Amino acid sequence: MKELLVTGGAGFIGANFVRYVVAYQPDVHVTVLDKLTYAGNRANLAGLPAERVTLVVGDIADAVVVDRLVRDADAVVNYAAESHNDRSLLDPSPFMQTNIVGTYTLLQACRQYGVRFHQISTDEVYGDLPLRQDLPGHGEGAGEKFTPQSRYNPSSPYSASKASADMLVRAWVRSFGLKATISNCSNNYGPYQYVEKFIPRQITNILSHRRPKLYGAGVNVRDWIHVDDHSRAVWTILTRGKLGETYLIGANGEHSNREVLGHILKLMGQPADAFDYVHDRPGHDVRYAIDASYLQQSLGWQPRVTDFTAGLRQTIAWYRAHEAWWRGDKDRVEAGYRETGQ
C-alpha cells in the first residue's frame, strides 16, 4: 500500500490517524480529503512533512473530486463525517448529506476503480445498553456488551446516519464485491479533539474559568479509548482484516460521565463539586460497552493506553500547552450550548 486516501483527515481522529501513518509507515503517502467544516482544521496536520501528506479541501459527496482522488489511491479510509450528537438534534440535514450521501459517493468510486475501502463507524449504531447494575451479569454476561452480532438500533440522527452508511457498505460488499471492512469504535479521547465534545469541553472550561457541565444526573456510561489505540487498530484492520468483516474496537474503558468529570477535576486541582448539572440530552443513550475480543483474537490487536487517568493527564497537558489551538472556538461553542441550556 503506497497511496492512502484519508477522508476527514483534518478532524480529530482522522488527523491522529494521519500522524500515526506518517510516524510508523514510512513508505505510505497520504492524501487527505477534508471539507474543513467547523470541526476540520489545517492546524491538526501542522508540522507533517509536505512530501508525505497532501491536503485536498473538498467534499466526500462531490463525485468529481472523489473520482479523481480514488482513481489514484490504493485504499480509502473514511473518517469524514458530521460527528456530534447534540448538533444532529438541532439540524440533522448535514448529517444525512455527509454521512450517507458522502459515503455512497465514496463507495461508488471505490467500486468503479476496485479500490480497498475502510469505513470508520461508531458503537452508537447499536443503540444503548442498560447500566451494569441493572444487568444479571453486571455488564460481563452474554449480550451485556456490543459484539459484531449485535442488532443495529440507533437512537439519534447522528447514529442513524452512521448506521445507514454501514448498511450501504455491507450492501456494496455483497452485491458488488467491494473490498471493504467496517470498524465500530467506542468514545475516543486525546489531542486535537474539538472543544464541543465532553472531555475537551470540561478541560477547556476549567482552563477558561468556566464551570464544567454535566448532562442530566451524569450517570450515563461511555467506553473510553485513547485515539492512538484506535489508529493502530484501524491500520491493523486495513492491512490484515478479512474483507467484508465488521470489527469492534474498544479498550474496556467504561466510566460514568460523573466519574470522568471527577478525574478531570482532581487532575486539574479543582474541588470535587466545582461543576453544574445542566439539561439532559434528548434521547440520551444510557451506556455503551464494547466487546473487542473478535478483533483481539483474530488480528492480535490490544490497547496500550490502559491507564485512563494517565491518558487523561496527558490529554489535559496537551490542552494546557495548546491554548492557541482551541481558544478561538471556545466562546462560539459555549454560546451555542447556552442556547440549549447546556
Ligand code: NAD
Ligand atoms: P470530527 O468532527 O472531529 O472530524 C470530522 C472531519 O470530517 C472534519 O475534519 C470535517 O471537516 C470533515 N468533514 C465533515 N464533512 C465532510 C465532507 N462532507 N467532506 C469531507 N470532509 C468532511 O470527528 P471525529 O470525532 O474525528 O470522528 C471521525 C470519524 O470517527 C467519524 O466518522 C465518527 O463517526 C467516527 N467515530 C468517532 C468517535 C469519537 O469518539 N469521536 C468514535 C467512533 C467513531
Ligand code: DAU
Ligand atoms: O461512542 C462513539 C461516539 O462518541 C462517536 O460516534 C461520536 O462521534 C462522539 O461524539 C461520541 O458521542 P457521545 O455523544 O458519546 O460524545 P459526547 O462527547 O458528545 O458526550 C459524551 C457523554 O458526555 C455523553 O453521555 C453526553 C455527556 N456530556 C457531553 C457534553 C458535551 C455531558 O455530560 N456534558 C457535556 O458538556
